[in-house]
Amino acid sequence: MAFDVARIRGLFPALGDGWVHLDSPAGMQVPEQVATAVSTALRAPVSGPGGVFPASQRAEAIVDAARRAVADLVGCDPAGVVLGPNTAVLLARLAEALGERWLIGDEVTLSRLDHQANTAPWLRVAQRAGATVRWAEIDIETCELPAWQYENLISHRTKVVAVTAASGAVGTRPDLNKIADLSKAAGAFVVVDASSAAPFVPIDINTIGADVVAVSAHAWGGPAVAALAFADPAVIDRLPASSLDPRAFGPARLELGENAHPLLAGLVASVDYLAELDDAATGTRRERLQTSLSSAKSYQAGLLSRLIGDLRGQRHVMVIGDAMRRIPTLAFTVADVKATEAVVHLADHGICAFADDAPSGVFAALGVGEVGGAVRVGLAHYTNSVEVDQLVEAVASLRP
Numbered sequence: 001m002a003f004d005v006a007r008i009r010g011l012f013p014a015l016g017d018g019w020v021h022l023d024s025p026a027g028m029q030v031p032e033q034v035a036t037a038v039s040t041a042l043r044a045p046v047s048g049p050g051g052v053f054p055a056s057q058r059a060e061a062i063v064d065a066a067r068r069a070v071a072d073l074v075g076c077d078p079a080g081v082v083l084g085p086n087t088a089v090l091l092a093r094l095a096e097a098l099g100e101r102w103l104i105g106d107e108v109t110l111s112r113l114d115h116q117a118n119t120a121p122w123l124r125v126a127q128r129a130g131a132t133v134r135w136a137e138i139d140i141e142t143c144e145l146p147a148w149q150y151e152n153l154i155s156h157r158t159k160v161v162a163v164t165a166a167s168g169a170v171g172t173r174p175d176l177n178k179i180a181d182l183s184k185a186a187g188a189f190v191v192v193d194a195s196s197a198a199p200f201v202p203i204d205i206n207t208i209g210a211d212v213v214a215v216s217a218h219a220w221g222g223p224a225v226a227a228l229a230f231a232d233p234a235v236i237d238r239l240p241a242s243s244l245d246p247r248a249f250g251p252a253r254l255e256l257g258e259n260a261h262p263l264l265a266g267l268v269a270s271v272d273y274l275a276e277l278d279d280a281a282t283g284t285r286r287e288r289l290q291t292s293l294s295s296a297k298s299y300q301a302g303l304l305s306r307l308i309g310d311l312r313g314q315r316h317v318m319v320i321g322d323a324m325r326r327i328p329t330l331a332f333t334v335a336d337v338k339a340t341e342a343v344v345h346l347a348d349h350g351i352c353a354f355a356d357d358a359p360s361g362v363f364a365a366l367g368v369g370e371v372g373g374a375v376r377v378g379l380a381h382y383t384n385s386v387e388v389d390q391l392v393e394a395v396a397s398l399r400p
Contacts, residue, residue: 002280003295009382011273012221020387023352024378025168025329028199028221037269038223041262048258059261066264067251069271070227072286074194074213075204080230082251083259087195087214087226088117092124093254094212094228097239098160098189099125107158109188111136112365113145113172114164118193118214122162131159138365143170143321147178158188165208166197169362169376171304171326173197180209195219195226199274199381200300200327202293205231221381222270223263228254277381300328300379303388307379310392316399320366320374328379331356331363334398339373342398346375349394353377 014029047055067081084090108126110119126133134153161183166173183190192210199220205213216226241253275285277292311317316335334342339355346353354376356363368374
């Protein structure tokens with residue numbers, strides 16, 4: 001495997017601003033090839049689909065290429081890929097469709113580890129239908145999401161089990177296989193939000209046992225577009241349509257309005273970028289994606305381990321959680337220093353990081369707001385050891 005971080009950094013014009021971008025939980029910077037693909041599509045004649053002239057056929061080709069790119073990323077049939085502006089909108093649309101026939105007494109199982117994009121829509125639909133919401137809790141010491149608790153959370157009345165593939169807040173990757181097995185045994189529909197996981201680990205929708213996987217291109221340096229990938233495309237035809245076109249079929253039935261074709265062109269380029277992370281990867285795009293993301297995972301695991309070790313070596317710092325499997329996202333607190341003050345200090349040292357003290361989500365479940373919030377950072381494909389050292393040194397100088 002050949003993961004050359006110096007080569008990868010050269011693909012990102014934005015890194016020339018001189019800042020240390022540890023803000024990847026909000027989306028990675030954009031590679032040059034993605035920006036070029038979007039601008040090229042904006043300049044080219046593109047029309048609405050359905051026409052017999054070249055501009056219309058170009059639009060159809062872009063949409064088809066986008067579906068195939070997402071299918072290669074998650075290992076599904078392109079006919080099962082629904083495109084949209086972001087995962088929050090798509091998951092809300094999915095919840096409305098699946099929950100249309102729910103009745104009083106039906107159940108949905110959510111997790112405290114998930115982002116609100118994969119909890120709020122299900123809560124809203126459950127409340128309207130009179131369905132019961134059950135919650136999988138986080139281990140407050142490790143930030144793990146114990147899979148064994150799902151044995152008591154899932155029943156024959158459970159319609160949907162919604163869970164994240166990885167937390168964008170604390171990095172935890174739950175045991176999806178165990179959760180999916182328990183869900184399938186009860187006949188529940190499994191929805192996995194892989195928005196935070198997709199840039200860092202290979203994903204196979206069938207291996208993890210999901211019925212639907214949600215991904216966001218923005219997370220790995222693509223444009224602001226997202227997708228729902230269905231393991232069985234036939235499921236789409238059994239759901240109520242969202243499309244304004246009564247003739248829409250297949251994934252287009254869940255797509256509201258026209259697609260943003262230039263952004264979809266950027267989506268394709270961004271998946272190609274992921275496939276090229278390891279310049280020694282060969283084979284089909286799916287095969288190159290598997291190899292490249294495995295290489296990235298290994299590289300970032302080493303970098304993350306080093307960062308965690310260095311931060312834990314500082315007595316005034318507490319790293320939140322200790323999950324065995326994780327993506328390179330990290331949260332920590334600094335003794336007697338509010339998170340908002342800490343990120344200002346880091347910004348003064350040229351480091352991009354976030355303060356999170358919101359009264360909702362993972363940190364609310366952990367009670368982090370009571371100690372002034374948490375500092376949240378994330379490693380990206382282009383993060384190197386020098387930048388990690390800069391963060392460690394800046395945090396060291398935060399001693400109260």
